[in-house]
Amino acid sequence: MGDLQSSNCDSGRMIEAVTSVSLPKSLENWDITDIDDPEALSRDFLMCREAWNSLGPFFASKGYNLYKTRPKGSNLDSPIVKEPVPEKVEYPYAPLVFGKEQNMSFGSGSGVQSNYLCAGAGHLISYLQAVRVWPAVDIHGRHVVIKVVADDRPSHELEILEFLNSKQARSDPRNHTIPVIEFLRYDKFVFVVMPRQDAVSYRIYRWGQAFWPDFGTVQELLHLTHSFLEVFDFLHENRIIHGDFLEQNTAMNVLYPDGHWYIKGLRKPSYTRYALLDFGFSLKYPQEKSLEDIQVTRDYNFLRRSIPHPGTPYNPFKVDIIGVHQYFVH
Template identity: 30%
Template sequence: MGSSTPESVIDTAMSTLRAFNRSPVPNELSQWICDAVDVSNPEKRGQVWLNTWSRWKSLAPFFVSHGLYLYDYTSDVDRGASPPGVPKARHSTSEQPPWARRAYNQEEDLDFDCLETVRIWPARDADGHEVIIRLVSGPNPSEELKIFLRLNTPDARKDPRNHTLPVLKYLTFNKLIFVVLPRWDTVAHSPWVTSNTGLEFLHEKRIAHRDIHPSNTVMNVLATPGEELNELRASGSVHYAFIDFDSSIAFPENADLSTLRVQRLMRNPVLYMGLKPGLCDPFKDDVLCLTATTQTMVRVIENVVPEVGLFFDKILHCTYDDVPSALQALQSFRRWRAGVTHDQQREPPGGSFWKGRTRK
């Protein structure tokens, strides 16, 4: 298949053994973190990327043995990791899930520049599909691994409300557990009803996401950066998914949601909401963060459909105890959405993004 393919199974096994013996790869998940550096500084960013690449590069023979070809990082090019020379990409504009549709012009558009997120690395499978390899657990099973397992049972994957990426493979190296996921782009700003249906499913599975924002939702497309993608959002062909469960919690599946409390994780979404440190209901926080995120895209129709403003305000400006569940919010959304007339649907929105206050 090309020069990067081992000549035999024995060669692959020996390469993997050598990688294991000299590997700079720690097998404790806590050691797979990015040092606090200013990644806006090209020199410092390059050093972070180089350190990350040194870990993944030592694992390249192992991943090749599983039909996965890592993107390559060259430190003298400040554009992230680049696709492998072989195999060639084979994404089409009509690709069906779990694969992303092609909306990029050239291979360079696939460059991956999120290398400071140490636990993920892009790759291409033997059939030419782009994937993400994500380290999710060390020797002691992590919460994130528990979540992936819960979301990827046969029954969970059949549920149409399951708006998460499917695990294509679980791989283990030196007690490190990796999941292989299809690569979709973070260009989502997904519709409120789709996101909230997905959130309802997560909460039904007793999973609190705890880090909902636009960069943690993806769309089934691989696009040229900066390109307009409105034509790719047609109902029936577009799919959205939540990603990044490293901050999430999986409670017992029979737990009573109304009784669950944890210390609030002070990530950007809750800081933006003006929420304070302390004990919280993580499911209410999820609803608030999702609502605040999606109103910037949906509330632009308030000039045509005034009810949309009332819907968002009722959730975002009520008392914390009165924040609805994901299911209750979804039911409320569907009630006012059912009253939107055809004439209203034909009216142009009041802009591309709505700007207003949240709970602050």
């Protein structure tokens, strides 16, 4: 897996190639600031999209061709792969169920309905895209996603991803978190490259396919359950709260057409691996801290998870587990 320091040496050479469109000023600006304001939504969406497009030459220099924007709409299309696509890919990369490219589109990720028409661009945003994430194809034809996780100020997400992908953490069999292929730095921003593991969507891209496909056997259901209970045991042992367990923040190592959840064999325990994604709301506490003594006051979006508000302060590790319980119950 890539080392953040080793990625710095070449990025300076690419800075002049990416000056035609300015990047967001900070990580906080690389986002949709107000989904209820059509003008702000349109402005932020297009700014983030242009920022990614302007970074194309930099990522190409690292061996990643970014997905292409369409003239209209928010979906992205896979670039044409010049090299032969490998018939078999190894973990952590996800194979295509049909063994070939079938409309490898990448759409919106948040599932928030908006139907706003982007000013001056003709983009109808049916769903808001997760604008900090962009898909790409590497030089071997393997599909990945790239996410911006920090600027010149260290972020909790970067700290946690670096820990989770350390040699020691990866040696723990309970570490069912999405693997980071490499860390890349451009200017002030830090990006992580991860394998794409999700549905191949004809309409919309979503994370969260780990819970969607049908289960063929009780063993397959137990395999999923065991995997996610294990990863939370691992995280909490290392004093990490995830803080955002939702189906769209889970994945399995397979690429299949959206809606084709009836395909047999997607969940074979001998092959299938599950992964926990998105550590944007996560926190890591000192190892010597007692789990019982940690209290927080931040909003966990209790209403969305159908969890009664515990009052403040509350123990985030207990709420993490309640969130997992809610998904298995439903």
